[in-house]
Amino acid sequence: MDNILEVKNLNIDIVENKSTKSLVENVSFNVKRKGSLGIVGESGCGKSITAMSIMQLLSHPLKATKGKIIFNDGSKSIDMREANSNIMRKIRGKEISMIFQEPMTALDPLFTIEEQIAEVLKFHTDLKKVEMKKLVLEMLTKVGIPQPQRIMKNYPHQLSGGMLQRVVISMALILNPKLIIADEPTTALDVTIQAQILELINDLRSSYDTSIIMITHDLGVIAETCEDVIVFYAGQIVEEGNIMDIFHNTSHPYTKGLINAVRSLGDKETELFTIPGTVPVAGEFSKGCRFAERCGEAMAICREKEPELMEISPGHNTRCWLYNGGDTNV
Ligand SMILES: Nc1ncnc2c1ncn2[C@@H]1O[C@H](COP(=O)(O)OP(=O)(O)OP(=O)(O)O)[C@@H](O)[C@H]1O
Ligand code: SF4
Ligand SMILES: [Mg+2]
Structure with missing residues (x-):
């Protein structure tokens, strides 16, 4: 297997008093051996709980209720959702390590x-x-x-x-370890130190041949460290591709918003751009596209039917009706 980690159709729910609310829905992604995957999205989109589920670190009321999380160290495959606590103790820190923000x-x-x-x-x-x-x-x-x-x-x-x-x-x-999961490892640090730590992670990763998942709300960090990227919005993947796809052939209006926000930060001539509105409350998503309330390109169908994640070029997927003939039929 060329991938060190394969997450397939993962669901994470809040399971309380017989009620279930979905926080992360049908998420699938791969981390290539020696590869670097960035997970980006605004606060509350489900990045950290996805990472915690890989390490079986979710606690009640959160639960990974569906899907597979296959870790392959080169000689054996383990489904991390099924692994018992003995196996997990051996894997944590030795095979997979986590670095947190704080x-x-x-x-x-x-x-x-x-x-x-x-x-x-x-x-x-x-x-x-x-x-x-x-x-x-x-x-x-x-x-x-x-x-x-x-x-x-x-x-x-x-x-x-x-x-x-x-x-x-x-x-x-x-x-x-074969895989490092870094969850906002530089967010709490000032800018100069942030750059030094990212450089350090990059250097160590290449000398140790370690794969990495870099979780961040900052596309600048992704640009510095990752080859592949998934963009999270409201518990779903809305765009995925390699770094060139994401920055130069950006497809999803949400990703475009994130990139415009970063560009306007660096450009003193233009006004600071922010995506209007906020991420919907987890588990209370309206029907249709979850981004519709904030999207400047929304069409009638966007509020009616949820778009599927679909391939627009090899390895570049997007979840948006603009790429799915959505303006023609509601
Ligand atoms: N223990 C918990 N109980 C209930 N809801 C939770 C719990 N932990 C997280 N959530 C909810 O799950 C959703 C995803 O949270 P998560 O921490 O993964 O977001 P994130 O994308 O990592 O955000 P941030 O960028 O702020 O770290 C949020 O809406 C959050 O409120
Ligand atoms: S599906 Fe519609 S609302 Fe959603 S991102 Fe695409 S254009 Fe915007
Ligand atoms: Mg987080």
Whole structure:
């Protein structure tokens, strides 16, 4: 299998008191071996819960109710939705690692940096203490921590946000996982540090041959790090393709809106562009296209019938009636 991960027809619901509301619907995507997939969309579109479902990290009332999440490490395939907790413990951190927006979610304030990184090694390997120490030091050096000998004795509160994110990246990479899921890894950092961390992720990824899923609301981050992109809107994929398709043959009005917003940010001559309106409340989607209320190109059919995701050129799919002869029949 050329893909390290295949997500097929995934549904994530809120399951409460016999009622079920759908948050993520019929989502399918692949991550190529050594590939980089970006997931982009505004806040509340379902990016994080999709990532958490891959790692079986959803908790009540959220549940992945349908679909397959096939992880293939090159020798075996595992359906992550079915895997038991023993298997998941072995996979988390070793085969697949996650990096979150807020580094402190992955760190314990009561332990030194060395103790925390060594803990990952203790759990997954039989290395001796001195070997672990050597590896921790090597990894901190690789992620560009200055004076790693000194820093490894520090506690998290003694380090800046950028340094903490480097520590988290070193923890995520120390066992050379096959897949990294980075959920807004630079959002909490200032712009210069953000650029450094993205460069670091890119460098490490190519030297370790790791695949990555980069989740972000920022198309600039996608442009820096990804080969393939899926655009999420209101719990669905609305456009998918390679980076050229998404930026240069943009099809979906929502993606166009996201790109215009980024371009206007960088252009002092034009007014700042934002997509009017807001993402509809999860689970309360009206019939028809979920973007219709905010779309400047909406037609009659858009409010009546939901468009399917359809291929408009090889590997480039879009969910929009403009590409489906939608203006002719309501
Ligand atoms: N524990 C929960 N209980 C109920 N609803 C939830 C829960 N967690 C997330 N949701 C809902 O699921 C939807 C998707 O959330 P998710 O966190 O995946 O969004 P996101 O795309 O990652 O947004 P952001 O860019 O803000 O991180 C949101 O509408 C959110 O309110
Ligand atoms: S289907 Fe209609 S409303 Fe939805 S994005 Fe396309 S044109 Fe806009
Ligand atoms: Mg999120």
